[in-house]
Amino acid sequence: MSGRWSYGPEGPTLGELTPEQALRHLELIFRRRPDGMLQGELPGLTPGPGTEPDETRAYVPGADDVRRMDWSATARTGEPHVRLTLADRELTTWIVLDATASMDFGTARMEKRDLAVGAAAAVAFLTERAGNRLGAQLVRQDGVQRIPPLPGQAHLLRVLQTALQRPRGAPGPMPCTLAQALTALRRAERRPGLVAVISDYLDGDWQQPLRALARRHQVLAVEVVDPRELELPAVGLLTVVDPETGRLREVPTYARGLRERYADAALAQRAEIKTAIRAAGAAHLRLRTDRDWVRDIVHYVAAQRRRAGGAA
Structure with missing residues (x-):
């Protein structure tokens, strides 16, 4: 399988497909899932x-x-x-999808937003069973869009179709954060279920809300990463923009010391994110825009089943 949206090595990325084509492609990928992955019955x-x-x-x-x-x-x-x-x-699955401006970034096979939608599709299709319900909270530029949980394949496809929509607001202060979306879900959904939180986790206020959510629900934290967030290439003077605020900054990437300090700081940041997710009591899956994300999901599920004593 390829990390791109088609199985061929030169296939289109999600951003190059229409929403209808992308939805169909996601469905084809995960309708072929091995039976028993991410079982939904409780x-x-x-x-x-x-x-x-x-x-x-x-x-x-x-x-x-x-x-x-x-x-x-x-x-x-x-x-x-x-x-x-x-x-x-029945199992109620919630997808909390970070679709804020920081997710509109990608230097490899796809943008982080595209990979996040792919992860959401994996959770949706792999937990689909008779009677199970799917709901979503989409954290967008203008706030949180809540989709109430309902059963059925038609509703599942509507959720993914909504997630594929790409409204682009002007950069500026966020009226709502991932932390607020997690808090709102915890207060509204009292019945235990599965919550998949898909984000780059660059907003630093999500730790406590995630921990509170995990006290009642089974939580899977999917961390989406681009390789340029981990290290800088030596490309001379690089102008970068903060997608959340629109602020510009020039970075002299020709300086080896700066690149090394950046890599060290990025590594420490990702270690802190991993530690905070584990401390919250959530499962952790890291996906990268430069890797075969479908295969990484399959390997993760197989490993979880082995730990639980089930067959891979």
């Missing part, structure tokens, strides 16, 4: 109609369904017993 927390076995108790005539009869317990005790089950509970 056992219920209270007894009720379902499939997961729970405790056994004495049969109550007229109140219990004879189809629930536990013949092993009946034979062992000499009295009729029924087997209770745990209520089945």
Whole structure:
């Protein structure tokens, strides 16, 4: 598989496709997923109609369904017993997608925004099961766009189609941050579920909201990185712009000492991000714009299943 949006080595990037083409391509990639990746079924927390076995108790005539009869317990005790089950509970998956100005950057195969949408598609398609619901919080230039969770393939495709839209606001102060989006989701969604937070995590105020969210939900933090954020090329005097504020700065990349200090600072920053995500109790997946992102996701899921004792 290729890290580009088509399987050929010279295939188009997401930004070169129309939203309809990109959506179709994402669907084709993840409809071919190995069965069992990112399973979405969760056992219920209270007894009720379902499939997961729970405790056994004495049969109550007229109140219990004879189809629930536990013949092993009946034979062992000499009295009729029924087997209770745990209520089945669908999984609610939330995608918190950072689509702020800092994500409109990429020097390799794609922009960080494109890779973030790809990661969102992976989570959406790989958790799709009958009864499961998908919702989203898209952190955009003008605030957070909330898409309520609903089941069904048509809704899943609508969520991804909305994420593919690329409104470009003028650089300036952000009215809403990733931290505020996480806090709003924690307050609104009380039912435990899966939350995938996809961002470059360059906004430094997200640690505490992420920790609070992970107390109730299973959280997967997907960190999106471009190689130029890790090291500077020697290209002479480079003019850079802060996409969030529009501020310009000239960087003398011909200075070896400056490039080394930049690389050291970037490495330390990424280490801090990783430590903060782990400290919050969230799982961590780092994706890069210069790597085969589909293969990295597959390897990550396989590793998680092995740790859980499941087959890869």
